[in-house]
Amino acid sequence: MNETMMSIYNSRMKRKRRFLLMTCLLAVISIVLMGLMLMLGNTFYPVKDVVSVLLGEDVKGASFAIGTIRLPRMIVGLFAGFAFGAGGYIFQTMLRNPLANPNVIGITAGSSAAAVFCIIVLHASNALVSIASVVGGLLTAIVIFILSKGSSFSIGRLILIGIGIQAMLNAFISYLMVIGNTHDLPSAMRWLSGSLNGAKMENLYPLIIAVLICTPIVLFLASRLEILELGELAATSLGVAPNKTRLVLLLSSVLMIALATAAAGPIAFVAFLAGPIAKKIVGVGFSNIVPAGLIGVILVLAADLIGQFAFDTRYPVGVITGIIGAPYLIYLLIRINRKGDL
């Protein structure tokens, strides 16, 4: 082993250690937040009670509060957070631009609009709502890609078209809210910015199954995603089939994101923030799909806890993530504007 090899080996190991350490840390924080989600509420239950309930023992009062209300809320936060974080990171990496994520280019809005349409106009069943939200998300993605194709594909144009489509879809959702009429403000918030309120276990299975199936698929493709980042030509010459890889990654992430949206609404800016935060914390060089997913979990659970307990009024999770995310969006736009390319 010569000197160059040693130094390459050492700095790679250093980055790998940081990657593993930070990923573990993020996992620990996620678990702590999951615990807090179960412990906190109108009544505080200590760890002992929570564990007993989870083990299936009957604890007076706690069994109902934790099993029926807090556990589904925590589960939807966990899976939706992971889906948004990982899916958002995949979009941003695949399209090589932090703005190119499901929140900004309207894919979550597409899922939302389809779900709201089914609920308010068709009074459809939960299963149909899930299917519609996936179809809505996919259709929005396809429409954006087709419209931005034109004579030459540009990611800048894709983002601008996506922002336009998102505005249209949000207007459509608002319109449905108005004609729906019976819906009160909190449930309207759910479809505009996302909320974990009123989560029921039986509605969560599509999301849970999608995340459990899609995560291994995208992890299998993680190294290919890194190669795709070098551009189409370099990827092909390194033995990655760009179109096939992109299609599978796109389908998996849209599936996860759409079902997360169907379950919790388009929790604002989580898909947008998770990737860049993960990059800052764990660094570049290893696939950040899992760290981004964990950041998504942390953002959603922490924002939900803040929304529930930090103020006199209870705010849905999306309002809190929106407050964090909007300034970052502005910062990014200013920075990109300075660099001169979208």
Next chain:
Amino acid sequence: MKPTHTFRAEQITAGYDNKTILQDVSVTIPSNKMSIIIGANGCGKSTLLKTMARLITPTSGQVTLDGQAIQKMPPKQLAKILGLLPQSPIVPEGITVADLVGRGRFPHHSFLKGWSKKDYEAVAEAMEMMNITEFADCHIDELSGGQRQRVWIAMALAQQTDILFLDEPTTYLDITYQVEILDLLTDLNRKYGTTIIMVLHDINLSARYADYIFALHEGKLVAEGPPSDIITNSLIKDIFALNCMVIEDPVSNSPSIVPIGRHHNQIDNIAVKTKSS
């Protein structure tokens, strides 16, 4: 030494969308040699390179490697034999030089298997060869154009292919770096016997460094052979519509062209000067 391959384009026609750029071109790439494709802008040299590197599927004809059509070979398998340095590769944000060079090892990795000693060896060797070891932990955006180009070539070297394509590797570089890059590629060819095929704009540098030249004009192959056999003023007139004199490059004895323009055409004087000196 790298093994010998029979690498051919057989009557390929190719282009973008509905526009045909390359028409019925057949070439056999000399194995373990350095070949350069020359021609005017838009003549199809880049298209030929990309078609041979399987980045473009020809509309008719086929590219074969040792008798097998490359489009039918498994992509990762092919990536161990055929490498390409694209004209303008994209730099992922925040990546270090060593990491980027390491991505060239992708075709040699299998799922879940981490880096082996061989990977570190290949990356170190490629970086040493391109003189970029001191930048190992730098970010790409901190480097100059010439340094960056060396990083990209190092990535292609780490791939350790038998055949390496380069699409205008010296564009936008100062003359110093142009010569440096071409020298490094010659080292690579001589040391390992890597077959190199590149597109180059500079005819004089092409004539100096190439073992073999392919000249394209309007999508057709018009001449091929060692530079000293094919670089003549009539060929240059045909493919570039330019009058020129061909003289001997005093440094390398290869042919070298001196363009004649409307304001500079004292051919007789030059001829006299060359004779008397």
